[in-house]
Amino acid sequence: LLESGKLVTGQVVVPVACDNLTSEILNEEMEKIEQADVLLIMTCAFGVQTVSSQLKRMVVPALDTLFIGKETAYGQFNEICTQCGTCIIGETGGICPVTNCHKGLxxxxxxxxxxxxxxxxxxxxxxxxxxxxRLTELGRLDSMRKLQGPRNFLGEPTPGKYQISKS
Structure with a gap:
């Protein structure tokens, strides 16, 4: 950015940009933030939205969220969750068939x-x-006998809102 003639007013590394700690760090860095016209954020879309909701500044993502995944080797990532909303990995030995099967069966x-x-x-x-x-290895092959209901492809109202009640 500096080589492109852009003024960089500060930088900070937030361990996780999507939790309450983000507010604290933004408050600590507010003097530098107020000097900036735009904030360039290197995080997933959730982190960008979290930061954006707390500031009166334009927040621009430096990354493009592709999927929830894990790094399998340096620079190589595999998708592990599509956030389908009908998780059955408790029945499939921790392996997601929706994500790992090309047909999502x-x-x-x-x-x-x-x-x-x-x-x-x-x-x-x-x-x-x-x-x-995996289920054979775990002695849980009987889990495969459980019939899963059809997936709902109609979609859900977005953005989703969920309330966890205390029992």
Missing amino acids: VNGPCGGTNQGKCEIDNNKDCAWTLIYN
């Missing part, structure tokens, strides 16, 4: 799996083979 493999590989991508392990092996 929730009641077992399609007819095209071949020697444990996906029919759409022969280099990819079939999600349901992985689930079968």
Whole structure:
């Protein structure tokens, strides 16, 4: 930015930009923030919205959220959750069939799996083979007998709001 002639008024690393600590750090950095016309934020969209909601400044994302994933090797990331709202990983040994199966099947493999590989991508392990092996390893193969209801593809009103009640 400096090489492009932009004035950088400050920088800060927030451990997690989507929790209450964000407010505290923004307050500590407010003098520098007030000198800025725009804040460039290197976080997911949730972090950008969290910061934006607390400031009267333009907040611009430096990143583009693709998915919730994990780093498997330096610079290589695998999607692990699509946030479908109908999570069944408690029944599938912690492996998500919605995310890991190209077809998003929730009641077992399609007819095209071949020697444990996906029919759409022969280099990819079939999600349901992985689930079968994992449940076998855990002694929980009986979990595969539970029939999952059809997924609701109609969508939900957005943004979603949820209230957790105290019992």
